[in-house]
Amino acid sequence: MALVVQKFGGTSVADPERIKAVADHIARTVRDGNEVVIVVSAMGRTTDDLIRLAGEVASPRPGRELDMLLTAGERISMALLCMALGDREVASISLTGSQAGIITDSAHGKAKIVEVKANRIRDALRAGKVAVVAGFQGVSGSHDVTTLGRGGSDTTAVALAAELGADCCEIYTDVPGVFSADPQVVPDARRISRLSFEEMLEIAASGGRVLALRSVELARNHGVPLEVRSSFTWEPGTIIDKESAEMEQAIVSAVTSDASEAKVTVTGVPDKPGIAASLFRALADRSVNVDMIVQNTSTEGATDISFTVPKDDLDESLEVAMSLAPVIGAGSVRSDSEIARVSIVGAGMKTNPGVSATMFEVLARAGINIEMISTSSIRLSCVVKESEMERAVQALHKELGLG
Amino acid sequence: MALVVQKFGGTSVADPERIKAVADHIARTVRDGNEVVIVVSAMGRTTDDLIRLAGEVASPRPGRELDMLLTAGERISMALLCMALGDREVASISLTGSQAGIITDSAHGKAKIVEVKANRIRDALRAGKVAVVAGFQGVSGSHDVTTLGRGGSDTTAVALAAELGADCCEIYTDVPGVFSADPQVVPDARRISRLSFEEMLEIAASGGRVLALRSVELARNHGVPLEVRSSFTWEPGTIIDKESAEMEQAIVSAVTSDASEAKVTVTGVPDKPGIAASLFRALADRSVNVDMIVQNTSTEGATDISFTVPKDDLDESLEVAMSLAPVIGAGSVRSDSEIARVSIVGAGMKTNPGVSATMFEVLARAGINIEMISTSSIRLSCVVKESEMERAVQALHKELGLG
Secondary structure, three states: OOEEEEEEOHHHHOOHHHHHHHHHHHHHHHHOOOEEEEEEOOOOOHHHHHHHHHHHHOOOOOOHHHHHHHOHHHHHHHHHHHHHHHHOOOOEEEEOOOOOOEEEOOOOOOOOEEEEOOHHHHHHHHOOOEEEEEOOEEEEOOOOEEEOOOOHHHHHHHHHHHHHOOOEEEEEEOOOOOEOOOOOOOOOOOEOOEEEHHHHHHHHHOOOOOOOHHHHHHHHHHOOOEEEEEOOOOOOOEEEEOOOOOOOOOOOOEEEEEOOEEEEEEEEEEOOOOHHHHHHHHHHHOOOOOOOEEEOOOEOOEEEEEEEEEHHHHHHHHHHHHHHHHHHOOOOEEEEOOEEEEEEEOHHHHHOOOHHHHHHHHHHHOOOOOOEEEEEOOEEEEEEEHHHHHHHHHHHHHHOOOO | OOEEEEEEOHHHHOOHHHHHHHHHHHHHHHHOOOEEEEEEOOOOOHHHHHHHHHHHHOOOOOOHHHHHHHOHHHHHHHHHHHHHHHHOOOOEEEEOOOOOOEEEOOOOOOOOEEEEOOHHHHHHHHOOOEEEEEOOEEEEOOOOEEEOOOOHHHHHHHHHHHHHOOOEEEEEEOOOOOEOOOOOOOOOOOEOOEEEHHHHHHHHHOOOOOOOHHHHHHHHHHOOOEEEEEOOOOOOOEEEEOOOOOOOOOOOOEEEEEOOEEEEEEEEEEOOOOHHHHHHHHHHHOOOOOOOEEEOOOEOOEEEEEEEEEHHHHHHHHHHHHHHHHHHOOOOEEEEOOEEEEEEEOHHHHHOOOHHHHHHHHHHHOOOOOOEEEEEOOEEEEEEEHHHHHHHHHHHHHHOOOO
8 A cells, every 4th residue: 555645736626527527546556555635726716716816905914924824825726626525435635735744934925834743734644534635835933834935835745745655645736747958949849758856856947837946955965856747638657766777767857948037148257256255245145046157268367257147136136246346346237138048958968978069060050059057967058148048948949859 | 991892893804994084083082091902803795705715715614714714804803903993103013803802612613601811901901002802712721712692792792891890892883883773674764862771672583684693692691781883984873772660661662573583383283192292303403493383272172283394494493394394293294495584583472461452553554464473572573475575564663653
């Protein structure tokens, strides 16, 4: 008998028909002899609707009351799912984040799980019931309801799977798995059947939207195997697990892209110790989330530093950079919000040194100029013009033979 | 400094504009120097919408999961109200039934409050905050969320007012108070400025829909003065309090009506001890809620017994009566669902023996036949044809000079 955690996102429970389909699938899983723990998100656009409603009543700020409001969403979907399971003669019990023992810090709107006290879930399983747990939510030490922020339900599922020692954590969504590129950009993109945690981390960090970075990190840290699957077709999806030695690794698994950032360049920065530190400390103090940083070797005692930040943080970043430039003796500050980052990810890149050259050649042949480059051991990212992003993804996917 | 409990029903918080108006009123109450505890219902039709949604997913039965679903409603309204209070610089904290310490039995869908552990509310008041509590909901000893059923939010408000020793419990609704008759039936019906608990109990029990019977009972038992007021005009409403000796009492305060019941008559019942008991025990065993019972003095060793039951229970009642009639040696069983009960209520009736005669004369002059009569010390009810109900109310209201 296996213990399976299944997480259903908002599109998987968007309406009564979808909820009934999910209940059918859970019933099948139970009848196959598994112990089952379900994590469920709010139905469809419920969370957005509640935020909009809050905006009509007040100036909603992240905090205790917004969390109280938003947690109504999972309460509705989990209760409905348990009723549908009841109709299928599957015993179940819904549990709020608090009832399920998801203990968090008190950072409302972006709480972190600090402990899982899964007694009630274990009791439910012992009693032969499916435990249906509200994703995205927890309770702080002061008994206030909290939400986990973006990717929260995935994180709930992985945390429960880790705590319970589940055999697998299945993440159901509206796509059949992780693809070699966004199928809307690259029609012949291929579903990847298996990825290492490290590859999935790089894919998530470089623009892949199927899984939130934090849930993949948590899964890696606790060795929880994940499977991303479709709740519309129920076919096998993408398994994300420890890198296995016996398996030959694809050099490149996926091409990803991300147009959410803007670029800032500070020119004529004196090439002296501590200059970069003072700039990025100032940005960090303003909570600006800097992503890529590129600094070239200096010529004539000065250098250019470029970095990317979320577009929402661009104005603040420019303010910081411009006020600091005269202090550190730098030249001008420029920015460009019409950029995109295109990345290739693959565990095999570690042992195949020619991949970067291939990427640059492909982009060159397509007439696409590279503005910045950054690398990790299994990822290679180039900043290009936003208008050329899709073409870059298509060219790389084709030339690297991923279709 | 007074401690005030204010309860706002669904129509009072039906949309963002109403919520903001309520927040303005609470802010005024706080600035007038009061300590304030708020009890809030779900917005408008939220509860009905959730029940409809449940019906699209499953066959919803009262129970743990339906309660989990429905309690999402107050969670939304109370969080929004706290956000609106925040915009008005009024410190507040929302509390679910569980957080507010509303401990109930485990009868899901119709739970009874067994204890109020108001520590968190007292903490909030000590910290200078308005406590905004979810009405209608509580938590059972086994940590499951429960709902209190019909009139639940009023009951929450009165229970909190009793536990906290509040100076007043204000029930805000969409009408300006309790009226001498339904203003839709009697256009010149008058708002009653003051009622005793006993009068309000009789009004609630005989068809007045402004306050639920159980909340009035709780208020009487704990001596909590109530005021029913409009959240649309904010003008003074109807105060419900202990009967005061100094006040001259109106003989008749209100005319009420109720068309929700049906009449069952068992004819030729042998006039022997235990016969009535066997009939009404059988009905009670099927959980049929019998209201009026009338038995005439017997003629020739047999009598007729008539009783009224909710229309929903008529089929079951007929089944019971028909299967029992041959056993107890009774004659036929007849029923009529086209009936209505018209009542007059007034504390002064106790000391004015002529009131019943007046009522019968008024109905006779209007050509309205009386089918059954029942009385309490401060109420007099007549069953008439449903089609004559409104005319009976209008005639009584006019002839008794209540306008």
